[in-house]
Amino acid sequence: MNSNNGMPFKKRTNPLESPQATQPAPTPAPTPKVNDGSRLKYTATMDKALHRRLKVAAAMTGIQISTYIEEAVEARLNKEGR
Numbered sequence: 001m002n003s004n005n006g007m008p009f010k011k012r013t014n015p016l017e018s019p020q021a022t023q024p025a026p027t028p029a030p031t032p033k034v035n036d037g038s039r040l041k042y043t044a045t046m047d048k049a050l051h052r053r054l055k056v057a058a059a060m061t062g063i064q065i066s067t068y069i070e071e072a073v074e075a076r077l078n079k080e081g082r
Contacts, residue, residue: 044069054068054069
């Protein structure tokens with residue numbers, strides 16, 4: 001028998017693998033968001049042109065659309081004193 005851990009077959013080498021190739025560092029898995037019950041899911045419909053403006057504004061500030069909407073609603077409620 002060969003010295004392949006008791007296996008009768010020889011392990012093939014990968015012809016595309018370079019001998020100096022290093023394995024890339026594994027990226028850590030994103031931590032899942034925990035739903036603690038303090039947030040509610042909602043659905044909204046709006047005019048297409050308004051939605052397009054919303055998408056552009058959220059992208060320009062670098063935040064998600066839902067975050068942009070949440071901040072806008074909070075600002076409006078604070079402005080009205082509610």
